[in-house]
Amino acid sequence: MMNVYCFAILLSFYSCFQLVAEESNFEFKDIKGNEVVYFDDPKIKASVFIFITIDCPIANSFSPEIKRLYEQFNHEQVAFTLVYVDRDMTLKKALKHAKDYGLLEIEHIVIDRDHKIVKLSKAEMTPQAVIMSSNQDIVYSGAINNLFSGYGDKKRQASQHYLKDNLTNYLSGEKIKYKNTKLFGCYIPKD
Numbered sequence: 001m002m003n004v005y006c007f008a009i010l011l012s013f014y015s016c017f018q019l020v021a022e023e024s025n026f027e028f029k030d031i032k033g034n035e036v037v038y039f040d041d042p043k044i045k046a047s048v049f050i051f052i053t054i055d056c057p058i059a060n061s062f063s064p065e066i067k068r069l070y071e072q073f074n075h076e077q078v079a080f081t082l083v084y085v086d087r088d089m090t091l092k093k094a095l096k097h098a099k100d101y102g103l104l105e106i107e108h109i110v111i112d113r114d115h116k117i118v119k120l121s122k123a124e125m126t127p128q129a130v131i132m133s134s135n136q137d138i139v140y141s142g143a144i145n146n147l148f149s150g151y152g153d154k155k156r157q158a159s160q161h162y163l164k165d166n167l168t169n170y171l172s173g174e175k176i177k178y179k180n181t182k183l184f185g186c187y188i189p190k191d
Contacts, residue, residue, distance in 0.1 A: 028110045045077040054097040056186035059127040063101035081108040125183040129163040140166040142181030
């Protein structure tokens with residue numbers, strides 16, 4: 001009887017430990033069916049989340065830049081993820097949107113219907129870029145660049161590349177240039 005009791009206690013400790021571990025690591029299935037676990041790989045120095053919706057014209061206009069950034073920073077030190085924040089997003093819609101906007105090659109594209117990543121990163125708008133450290137600290141949160149300086153005020157070309165500069169500096173151990181930048185886009189609906 002004592003062995004059964006001890007086993008039950010050990011099992012409950014294991015269950016509690018497992019619950020804590022699941023809360024500290026975020027697990028998702030991406031739109032291609034692959035398991036994605038964040039904040040558990042010691043080689044990953046930074047996680048980059050770019051938040052989008054399918055119907056935000058400003059977010060959609062950033063698709064070529066998002067693709068360029070992915071191609072530049074898709075390496076073993078960075079977990080780069082495109083995050084759809086629409087609560088009613090379907091897999092079919094996400095795949096179509098990613099294909100239509102040339103984003104399907106991004107390794108990790110997830111649908112965050114429950115806003116787990118949104119809440120952790122404190123994201124508010126699309127498009128919004130967030131760099132998080134391996135211990136889940138927000139390193140940068142804001143615009144991808146300064147292509148937009150207001151609603152309806154799109155420049156021909158960006159002159160400041162907030163995400164690119166910050167990620168480059170962070171990975172090389174240098175001080176980041178920007179902690180937060182002003183966002184223009186579409187608000188992420190609150191709970």
